[in-house]
Amino acid sequence: MSSADEPSPVRVLLVEDHDMVAEALQLALDRADGITVVGRARSRVEAVADTREHAPDVVVLDRRLADGDALGVVAELGSGGARVLVLTGDAPPSVAAQVAKAGGAGLLLKSSQLGVLEAAVREVAAGGVVFDPEPQPEIFDRLTGAALTARERETLDLLAEGATTEEIGERLGVSRNTTRNHVQRVLGKLGARSKLEAVAVARREGLIG
Numbered sequence: 001m002s003s004a005d006e007p008s009p010v011r012v013l014l015v016e017d018h019d020m021v022a023e024a025l026q027l028a029l030d031r032a033d034g035i036t037v038v039g040r041a042r043s044r045v046e047a048v049a050d051t052r053e054h055a056p057d058v059v060v061l062d063r064r065l066a067d068g069d070a071l072g073v074v075a076e077l078g079s080g081g082a083r084v085l086v087l088t089g090d091a092p093p094s095v096a097a098q099v100a101k102a103g104g105a106g107l108l109l110k111s112s113q114l115g116v117l118e119a120a121v122r123e124v125a126a127g128g129v130v131f132d133p134e135p136q137p138e139i140f141d142r143l144t145g146a147a148l149t150a151r152e153r154e155t156l157d158l159l160a161e162g163a164t165t166e167e168i169g170e171r172l173g174v175s176r177n178t179t180r181n182h183v184q185r186v187l188g189k190l191g192a193r194s195k196l197e198a199v200a201v202a203r204r205e206g207l208i209g
Contacts, residue, residue, distance in 0.1 A: 007034065010125040013056035013082070014040040015047040017066050021110075025060065028114040035121060043067045051077050057125045058105075060117075063088040063095075074102035083124045087117075096131050098206045106130035148189060148207075155182040160199050160208045 012029055014037055016022040026037045038054040041047040044067050051059060059082050061070050074084050083105040088095060090109070099107045105124045108117060109132060120130040148156065151172070158168045169179035183195065192198035202208045 009034050009036040010058060010121060011036060011038045011054065011056045012121060013038055013047070013050055013054055013059045015042075015044075015050075015059060015065070015070065016040065016062045016087075017042040018062075021062075024114070025117070029060075029118065029121065032118045032121075035118065044070055044073045048073055048076055051080060051082055055080065056082050058082065058121050059084045060121065061086050061104075062110075071098055071102050071104075074099065074104045078103045078105075083127075085120055085124050085130065094205050100129075100131070101206065106132075108132050148186065152182055152186050152189070155179075156186050156198070156202055157208060159183070159186070159195050160202065 012035060014022055014025055014029075016025060022040055026040065029035050029037050038056055039050045041050045043065050047059065047061065047065075047070070059077050061074070061077070061084055063070050063086050070086070074086070077084050084103070085106040085108065086099050086104050087108055087110050089111075096107050106120055106129055108120055108130065112120075112132065116132070120132075123130050154172060155168060158171055163171065165176065165179050165183060168183070169176050172179065172182075174182075187193070187195070187198050190198045190201045192201050199208070
């Protein structure tokens, strides 16, 4: 096969503020066939700037950086077409859901073997998604709010504002019985026993601000 026929290498931007970790990741990825590291950022601000400059195919993003939780810039990093693979020290279902909700293509534990990272980069670059450990579908749906209808989301937002059942009905323009049904479905889908608990669960899992 001539060089003209060979596929372009997967371009990776590393975002990691610990030098030793970054060097190990870069060494592993540079050794992999068909993968090249085009840059390394140490903060969320640098990650956004370097993504614009280098136009990587995949951004390997450490979740916790010196300037904050990197999940807050996942959407911005992906806006130019890059696929974002998040690395984290721990991955409860809520974190996986937050990554997916932000538009991330995957989540890996930092304890994963370097070969697993290499495979994940290839999978993500090809358009796939990689979540390890993968949350149970019903938990994933609940935490991303995928199980909530648009009207139920409106109801949840109003509950978070402290609105009463009567006030929710007035705001939504529906009857008291319909409002009660919306509230009960929200509670059921969030596994909550009260309005207050529903709001607490939703806040904890990032469904509302």
